[in-house]
Amino acid sequence: MKEFMYFAFKNTKFKIGLSILLFFLILATIGPYLSHYKDPLEYVSMSNLPPNKDNWLGTTTFGQDVFTQFVYGLRSTFFIGLFGGGLATIIGLLIGFIAGYKGGWIDEILMMLTNILIVIPTLALLIIIAAYLPYRGIGIQSVIIGLTAWPWTARAVRAQTLSLKSREFVNLAKITALPPLKIVLEEIAPNMMSYVVMVFILQFAGAILAAVGLDFIGLGPTRGISLGLMLQYSVLWNAIQLGIWWWFIPPGLAITMIVSSLYFLNIGLDEIFNPRLREE
Amino acid sequence: MLRYLIKKLYIYILTFFFAVTIDWLIPRFMPGDPILVLVSRFSGLPESAKVMYGYLIKAFGLDLPLWKQYLNFWMAIFKGDLGISIYLYPKPVLSVIAQAIPYTLVVLLPSILLSWIVGNYIGAAAARHRSLDSSMLPVFYIITSIPYMWLGILLAWAFGVLLGIFPIAGAYSFSMRPNWSWQFVADFLKHWILPFLSLFIVQIGGWAIGMRNLIIYELEANYSRYLEALGASEGLIRRYAFKNAILPQITGLALQLGTIVAGSIATEVVFAYPGMGYILLQGILNQDYFLVQGVFLFIIIGVLLANFLVDILYMIVDPRIRLGLGGENV
Numbered sequence: 001m002k003e004f005m006y007f008a009f010k011n012t013k014f015k016i017g018l019s020i021l022l023f024f025l026i027l028a029t030i031g032p033y034l035s036h037y038k039d040p041l042e043y044v045s046m047s048n049l050p051p052n053k054d055n056w057l058g059t060t061t062f063g064q065d066v067f068t069q070f071v072y073g074l075r076s077t078f079f080i081g082l083f084g085g086g087l088a089t090i091i092g093l094l095i096g097f098i099a100g101y102k103g104g105w106i107d108e109i110l111m112m113l114t115n116i117l118i119v120i121p122t123l124a125l126l127i128i129i130a131a132y133l134p135y136r137g138i139g140i141q142s143v144i145i146g147l148t149a150w151p152w153t154a155r156a157v158r159a160q161t162l163s164l165k166s167r168e169f170v171n172l173a174k175i176t177a178l179p180p181l182k183i184v185l186e187e188i189a190p191n192m193m194s195y196v197v198m199v200f201i202l203q204f205a206g207a208i209l210a211a212v213g214l215d216f217i218g219l220g221p222t223r224g225i226s227l228g229l230m231l232q233y234s235v236l237w238n239a240i241q242l243g244i245w246w247w248f249i250p251p252g253l254a255i256t257m258i259v260s261s262l263y264f265l266n267i268g269l270d271e272i273f274n275p276r277l278r279e280e
Numbered sequence: 281m282l283r284y285l286i287k288k289l290y291i292y293i294l295t296f297f298f299a300v301t302i303d304w305l306i307p308r309f310m311p312g313d314p315i316l317v318l319v320s321r322f323s324g325l326p327e328s329a330k331v332m333y334g335y336l337i338k339a340f341g342l343d344l345p346l347w348k349q350y351l352n353f354w355m356a357i358f359k360g361d362l363g364i365s366i367y368l369y370p371k372p373v374l375s376v377i378a379q380a381i382p383y384t385l386v387v388l389l390p391s392i393l394l395s396w397i398v399g400n401y402i403g404a405a406a407a408r409h410r411s412l413d414s415s416m417l418p419v420f421y422i423i424t425s426i427p428y429m430w431l432g433i434l435l436a437w438a439f440g441v442l443l444g445i446f447p448i449a450g451a452y453s454f455s456m457r458p459n460w461s462w463q464f465v466a467d468f469l470k471h472w473i474l475p476f477l478s479l480f481i482v483q484i485g486g487w488a489i490g491m492r493n494l495i496i497y498e499l500e501a502n503y504s505r506y507l508e509a510l511g512a513s514e515g516l517i518r519r520y521a522f523k524n525a526i527l528p529q530i531t532g533l534a535l536q537l538g539t540i541v542a543g544s545i546a547t548e549v550v551f552a553y554p555g556m557g558y559i560l561l562q563g564i565l566n567q568d569y570f571l572v573q574g575v576f577l578f579i580i581i582g583v584l585l586a587n588f589l590v591d592i593l594y595m596i597v598d599p600r601i602r603l604g605l606g607g608e609n610v
Contacts, residue, residue, distance in 0.1 A: 116295045119587055121538030124579045128306050131564055131572050212427045216546050218564045240436050252430030259425035
């Protein structure tokens with residue numbers, strides 16, 4: 001751990017990624033307390049005001065405060081990344097572990113399912129599921145994203161498990177009659193920890209982008225606000241034509257920065273965990 | 281080689297079967313009654329609501345036993361009967377989709393192919409020069425993080441509103457009718473360029489990152505070291521590395537299709553471009569379930585076809601599969 005911290009704080013990519021991410025995380029946490037308004041959907045001001053003293057990021061066509069929407073939207077974004085990405089990681093890990101460790105027909109069936117789901121575009125699946133749900137919250141949205149995003153993780157984890165399970169320390173554990181679950185948890189999993197962390201980060205980013213896509217085509221949460229919904233409303237109400245840039249720039253910029261900070265974090269971690277990739 | 285193809289075909293047929301089953305399953309087993317939701321807009325007119333409800337139950341065939349409904353669904357698909365669009369009543373869903381497909385393809389295909397070529401080229405160039413690499417790599421990562429629709433919005437705002445160079449809605453001017461005159465083609469291209477660019481730019485990032493990583497990996501492989509020891513020129517080694525690195529990128533093309541299709545849907549919405557994405561949005565906003573189902577089906581068919589094409593391409597490019605020696609993906 002100490003060694004990890006040492007290399008982590010020498011790695012520029014890791015530091016940049018982490019600071020951007022922390023900045024938005026803090027903004028999402030304390031933002032709602034900073035804002036003058038409590039309800040992101042409440043009509044509080046004149047419509048289409050550019051950024052000013054009271055409305056830090058201006059107002060929408062309906063006179064809603066963009067800053068308030070923005071900070072609440074950030075919360076939804078982190079929520080979906082955490083739960084949607086987390087769920088996808090867990091399912092992918094389980095299926096990958098089981099398929100790789102058990103082998104045989106279990107492997108065949110699980111990989112068949114994985115290959116089928118890889119070909120079907122996730123968004124198409126999300127659309128068909130989300131379109132029939134009359135009420136959607138960000139919780140349900142994260143669940144359906146998690147349930148559809150796991151296949152490539154499963155495939156990668158399976159490959160890793162396959163390569164690990166033929167190592168000597170695993171054979172040793174088998175000889176000592178350790179139950180399979182224990183072997184997976186105590187012998188194989190720790191060797192994959194760094195990999196799991198990186199998979200989670202990528203799934204986190206993927207879930208955020210998937211949610212934005214869903215929100216934008218009208219399948220976002222039916223209540224509340226999210227960054228994707230802000231983009232959808234701004235386009236639906238002609239913010240582009242009217243030049244209300246303060247409505248659509250902040251949410252898209254925040255998503256871009258969060259997702260790229262996650263990517264930076266990921267390559268940074270890759271370099272930290274893998275000594276061969278370290279600079280100099 | 282044939283075995284490889286058959287195995288792939290087998291997976292695709294299974295996938296198609298699976299997708300159609302989902303398409304059938306979800307409206308029937310979702311919590312809540314989609315038909316009630318559909319009818320609810322007639323709540324002011326109880327008489328027509330009743331008629332509508334009866335019609336829809338019949339149209340979905342919900343009064344039949346489940347296995348029969350399922351069989352009928354398959355029969356209808358093979359007959360090309362995807363139901364009647366509610367939003368564009370009384371147009372059949374199939375003809376609505378048939379009108380939208382060309383617009384989607386005309387934006388999607390060039391953007392995929394060009395970004396793949398350009399991205400690979402830039403990535404390979406970045407892998408070659410260390411100074412270029414350290415400045416370009418972060419840029420690639422940022423580009424690939426941009427949500428497609430946001431780049432679309434930015435381009436529309438910058439070029440359409442601030443500079444006023446390009447139109448930002450529709451596929452051609454309202455005053456025109458599609459024909460093959462120069463005037464129309466010019467107008468069409470003017471409408472096409474921004475949606476194309478927003479898809480093109482976002483995709484470049486991913487391909488460049490992939491190519492750059494693969495080339496660096498290949499240049500450290502034993503065969504490269506060996507060639508180096510033999511005194512082969514750097515250009516020759518790089519050519520071999522490129523040949524090896526291009527294979528995973530072709531596989532990547534197949535894997536990325538889903539994401540790209542999703543991106544094109546969002547982009548079409550931004551530019552009100554009358555392709556599948558725009559139709560889909562209308563279907564969702566108007567709760568036109570037949571239309572949504574039909575679009576879902578066509579996206580699946582399109583992605584499967586594209587996957588199959590990529591497989592054939594892979595077969596042609598990879599000598600191990602072409603000669604039946606067993607490649608990595610068999």
